[in-house]
Amino acid sequence: MTTLNKVVLAYSGGLDTSAIVPWLKEHYGGCEVVCFAGDVGQGADELEGIEEKAVASGASSCHVVDLNDEFVRDYVWPTLKSGAVYEGRYLLGTSMARPVIAKAMVELAVSVGADGICHGCTGKGNDQVRFEHAVYALAPELKIIAPWRTWGFKGRTDLIRYCEAKGVPVRSTAEKIWSRDRNLWHISHEGGALEDPWNAPPDDVWMLTRHVRDTPDEPASVLIEFESGVPVKVDGAALGPAGMVERLNDIAGQHGVGRIDIVENRMVGMKSRGCYETPGGTVLMEALRALEELVLDREARRLRDDLALQFSHVVYEGRWYGNAAREAIQAAIDSLMEPVSGEVVVELFKGHATAVQRRSPNSVHDEDFASFEADEVYNQGDAEGFIRLVSLPQAIRARKQRETAQGVS
Secondary structure (H helix, E strand, O other), rough: OOOOOOEEOOOOOOOOHHHHHHHHHHHHOOEEEEEEEEOOOOOOOOOOOHHOOOOOOOOOOOEEEEEEEEEEEEHHHHHHHHHOOOOOEEEOHHHHHHHHHHHHHHHHHHHOOOOOOEOOOOOOHHHHHHHHHHHHOOOOOOEEHHHHHHHHHHHHHEEEHHHHHHOOOOOOOOOOOEEEOOOOEEEEEEEEHOOOOOOOHHHHHOOOOOOOHOOOOOOOEEEEEOOOOEEEEEOEEEEEHHHHHHHHHHHHHHOOOOOEEEEEEOOOOEEEEEEEOHHHHHHHHHHHHHHHHHHHHHHHHHHHHHOOOHHHHHHOOOOOOOOOHHHHHHHHHHHHOOOEEEEEEEEOOOOOOOOOOEEOOOOOHHHHHOOOOOOOOOOHHHHHHHHHHHHHHHHHHHHHHHHHHHHOO
C-alpha cells in the first residue's frame, strides 16, 4: 500500500467524489483528505452544502474558491479574442474551465502541504488530460491519483453500495439520465439517449436556452463594447467579466441562441456526441467577428484565422501552462487585436444572433472607396493592370499547355 500524508481532492459533492474520499483513506494509509471545489459559475445548487457533504464523507475540510472573474478574464477572454472554435463548432466551455480549476487546486495543495492530488475524471475523457497537464506543469512533485483508472467499481450501483458500506451519505439513485458540466460560459450534456447520434435531443436536455418555438416573436438587440478585443460593456453597463457573461446568457437564452449538437473527436481517440449551450458566448463571438471585419485587413484576418485553429487545439487539450506555443500564439493575438475596439449591436431572434450595426474608431472601411456611387478617389481603370498581374501565373500555364499540345499533335 502506498502511503500519503495528505491528498487534495477535486470535489463536486456528487456520488463519484463522495466515494473517492473514503477510498483514498482506505488505499493510501489513512491519509488526510482535503476537498477542493472551484466555483466557475456552475450554480448555487451544485455548491450548496458542499462543505458539510465533504466532511460527512470523511474529509478533514473543504475549500470552495470563487474563480468566476478569473475564469472569464484570464481564460475566456483570451480564447474569445483568438477566435478559437474546436472543430468549427465547439466554443470550448469545459476546456477553458479546467486550467483555472486545476491551478487553484494545485495552489491549495501546496499551501496545505499535500503530497498528492486526486481527480474523479474517467479514463475515457478529455478532463483527465487537462487536469494532469496542469499538475505536471505547476507542481510535478505531487502524486496524481485517478481512481477511475485503477479501482474496481464498474458503475453507479457499485459506488452507491460502497458509500453505504462506508457510512457516506449520498442522495443518488442508480439512474442518471444526463452527464452535465456547467460553468459561466456554457453547459454540456452527454450520455443517455444522446449516445446514439440518430436520437434527436429530447426537450429536457436543454437548460439555458429556450426552444425556438417558445422564444419571443419580436427580436431583441444588445449593444456590446470592446477594447482591444475584450468585451467591456453590455448595453452601456460595465458589469465585470462574470457579470457580462451572466447578463448575455440570460438575454440570449430567452431567444434560443447558442445551442449546438455535435459529435467531436476526443483526445483519447474516440468520438463523443454532446449537446452544448453557450448563449452569451455565441453573441460575443458574433459581435467580435463583426468588429474584426471593420478593423483587420486581409493579411491580419488570415493570420488570425490560422492562429485560431492552432489555439483551439491548445485549449481543447488543456495545454495552458508551461507551453511556449500557447504563450506565443496569445502574444500574437494580443498584438493583432490591439486596434479592435468599438461597438456592435447584435440582434437576437429565433435562435440566431446576428450583428446588424458596428462602428470603430480604427475602422479601415471607407465609404468613399467602397461606394457604388460616383467617386473621385478610386480609378476603376487601375483594376485592369492589377487583374493582369495576379492572373499572370494562370496565363503562363495556359500558354505552356497549349504549346505542349501543339507540339504533340
